[in-house]
Amino acid sequence: MAPKGRKPLISGNWKMNHNHFEAIQMVQKLSYHLSKDDYGAVDVSVHPPFTDIRSVQTVLESDRIPIALGAQHCHWEEKGAFTGEVSPAMLAKLNVSYVIAGHSERRTLFGETDEMVNAKVRAILANGMTPILCVGESLEEREAGTTEERVRSQVIAGLAKVSAEQVAGLVIAYEPIWAIGTGRNASASDAQAVCAAIRGTVTASFGAAAGEGLRVQYGGSVKPSNIVELMAEEDIDGALVGGASLDADEFARLVQYRLA
Numbered sequence: 001m002a003p004k005g006r007k008p009l010i011s012g013n014w015k016m017n018h019n020h021f022e023a024i025q026m027v028q029k030l031s032y033h034l035s036k037d038d039y040g041a042v043d044v045s046v047h048p049p050f051t052d053i054r055s056v057q058t059v060l061e062s063d064r065i066p067i068a069l070g071a072q073h074c075h076w077e078e079k080g081a082f083t084g085e086v087s088p089a090m091l092a093k094l095n096v097s098y099v100i101a102g103h104s105e106r107r108t109l110f111g112e113t114d115e116m117v118n119a120k121v122r123a124i125l126a127n128g129m130t131p132i133l134c135v136g137e138s139l140e141e142r143e144a145g146t147t148e149e150r151v152r153s154q155v156i157a158g159l160a161k162v163s164a165e166q167v168a169g170l171v172i173a174y175e176p177i178w179a180i181g182t183g184r185n186a187s188a189s190d191a192q193a194v195c196a197a198i199r200g201t202v203t204a205s206f207g208a209a210a211g212e213g214l215r216v217q218y219g220g221s222v223k224p225s226n227i228v229e230l231m232a233e234e235d236i237d238g239a240l241v242g243g244a245s246l247d248a249d250e251f252a253r254l255v256q257y258r259l260a
């Protein structure tokens with residue numbers, strides 16, 4: 001456990017990378033690097049593309065690898081005429097544990113609104129999985145000084161009609177849009193300030209137990225060279241990692257940040 005009492009969660013968001021053969025190799029390699037102590041200290045999840053999920057599930061289960069299976073997206077309906085979509089029930093059937101909701105790429109490239117993100121969060125929870133709700137400001141919003149306002153409104157909208165007990169078990173990822181895939185990460189103290197504001201918003205709306213239980217990840221150009229200082233911050237309970245999660249050696253080094 002981290003000194004803050006919440007077990008960190010380090011998640012690899014593969015985005016549209018790795019076919020199912022590469023995915024199998026990736027998790028096998030990752031498992032060679034990670035030890036029982038690593039899994040004891042940190043929860044680890046991988047979020048492959050949909051076409052890889054069944055293959056990754058099979059490897060994790062047959063080799064008893066304690067990495068949690070994640071997805072990057074889902075629809076909020078159980079089933080129906082939604083061409084191209086995948087339902088939360090389908091993911092739950094594959095023993096998916098964590099589903100990312102509202103990643104900024106989905107919001108900006110695919111038009112996801114706060115209302116859609118909230119519908120997904122509730123559907124993910126209703127199917128027994130844990131949402132990783134993503135929030136974060138654009139460069140213009142940061143420069144205009146409206147970061148906290150923006151993030152607070154995304155948190156409130158994303159968690160509408162979710163119970164305090166459910167909020168206590170979920171994950172929010174703070175990902176400043178200008179830091180994603182740019183090599184430019186938020187400084188540890190800037191990231192801490194926003195993560196503390198997120199926890200404060202949750203505490204104010206859902207109570208102290210929800211605020212204390214909630215895990216807040218930072219995401220945006222997390223690398224082995226900056227993870228240690230980020231993880232040292234009081235309100236940062238993990239990382240949502242894109243680019244650096246695609247290579248097994250590099251991702252293992254992130255999971256093992258405490259040994260650096």
Ligand code: PGA
Nearest residue numbers: 180181220221241242243
């Ligand atoms: P990055 O992506 O680590 O490549 O910046 C993070 C994310 O989009 O979750």
